[in-house]
Amino acid sequence: MSDEDLSGPAYRRVLHGVYVTSAVQNNLRERARAALHVAAPGAYVSHHTAASIWGGITPSESRIHITVPADGYRNQRRGVVVHQYRELDADVRTVAKIRISSPAQCFCELATNGLSLVDLAVLGDSLVAAEVVTSDELIKMADSWPGRGARTASRAARMVRAGTDSPPESKLRMLIVLAGLPEPVVNYIIRHENGDWKLRFDLCYPELMILVEYDGEHHNTDPRQWARDLERREYLERLGWRIIVIQKNHLYQAPEQVVTRIRQALLDRGLPSSRCRIRPRWMTEFAA
Incomplete structure (x- = not known):
């Protein structure tokens, strides 16, 4: 095939020297196959790359990551990161x-690659939510x-906790825990009498009837969602629940205020101050 053929509409370049027909979808799996091909x-x-294919959530990364044996050649190409493993009995699927x-x-x-404690917990939550691994398997x-x-x-x-619905919820839980406050229950369910x-x-x-909820942007931009939230919260307040609503700007721009609000709610509901001492270690992960 000539260069003219490959540069025509019938083909698409995935990596340097690797082409597919135009009918092949341009997605993560195809780019991963291309990287392994060379x-x-x-x-x-x-x-x-592996985490994303499994359904995990990681900080944004467009490059394809592959690992080769210690004695294998590292064929570096733009858009591909090549790692080498040594003395590792690789668990490959x-x-x-x-x-x-x-x-x-x-x-x-990703821990070896320097991913932070909070981002690792987010990844673990998302992998467990994708039902591809358990927390016990991660620990092992x-x-x-x-x-x-x-x-x-x-x-x-x-x-890592099962049942977490989104990365912001995972990060909010981690902020609470790293600040030294008691860990809240994830996805607590209230049921009818039946x-x-x-x-x-x-x-x-x-036990304290305190709810901590993260509101994503859709809660503010969707009028029907906003109305449902208000009705739900009014109902819960009538039942005696205290509701603390955390939004994106609170979590990412004013984490100290989030911790203070939750701590005060715990104290107001009678939790001893000895269990509400704020530790500074959260600042290394959430400093605004």
Whole structure:
């Protein structure tokens, strides 16, 4: 095939030297296949790319990450990051004919790659929500991980919770915990007398009847959602619940105020001050 053929409408370049027909979708899996096509034997998709394919949430990363054996060549190409593994009994799976790090292994790979404690917890929550791994499997892998970041991975794995709906909810829970406040229950459900599902809350202190809810932007931009939220909160307030609503600008621009608001609510509901001491370690992860 000539260069003229490849540059025509029938083909599309995925990476330098790698082309597909125009009918092939331009998505993450196809770019991962292309990277493996020109990689050393034994290579597999890893790190951010593997996490995304498994349904995990990580900080934005457009490059494809692959890992090759220690004695394999590192064929560097624009848009591809090549890692090498040493003394690692890799846990590699196959998804849609792609060799890929297991969910637990890519969690630990990203710890080695410097992902923060909070971002690792967000990743763990999202992988568990995608039903591709359990928190126990993350803990087991992290505790035996030989690479850098093993301590952070082990700590983050123990902070992963099932049932979290979104990264902001995970980050809000982590802010509360790292600040030293009691950990709220995730997705607490109130049921009708017959046991049917009635209401579900993001974060909750059931014994104190305190709700902590994260409102995404759609809660403000959708009038019907806004009206439903108001009606729901008025109903809960009549039942005696105290509701603390946290929005995006609160969490990302004024985290200290978030911690203070939640602490005051706990104190108002009778929690001893000894259990509401704010620790400064949250600042390293959430400094505005």
